Amino acid sequence: MKSNRPVNLSMGQVLEVNLKSPVAIASILHRLSGVIVFLLVPVLLWILDKSLSSPEGFAQVQEIFSGFIVRFVVWVFVAGLLYHLIGGIKHLLADLGIAEELQSGRIAATISLILSAISIIAAFVWIVL
Secondary structure (H helix, E strand, O other), X not given: OOOOOOOOOOHHHHHHHHOOOHHHHHHHHXXXXXXXXXXXXXXXXXXXXXXXXXXXXXXXXXXXXXXXXXXXXXXXXXXXXXXXXXXXXHHHHHHOOOOOOHHHHHHHHHHHHHHHHHHHHHHHHHHOO
């Protein structure tokens, strides 16, 4: 007799199954990018507030941005935002009935991953270098 009870998988088994599917990778990265953007919004709002507070505050922010670490954090934010935007557009198209089948969904996920990689690399060159 075959049991229909759920099976608890280890994290390694879950990753082994999910990392083979571009749809799963896109979904996991979409969630991760949302968390990154959510966590970095207060930091960047503080930097914006500081830069708009006075000419001295603007000069301080310019000085802060001369360092690599801050530019890297801003790039991480922009990369998360770009990925989340492209993934969100893919989800909106699926909501409209475009690329919601299995094979077309895989193609759409692959295209969104490629477009995201290109835009994130361009943002790295623009912000960090």
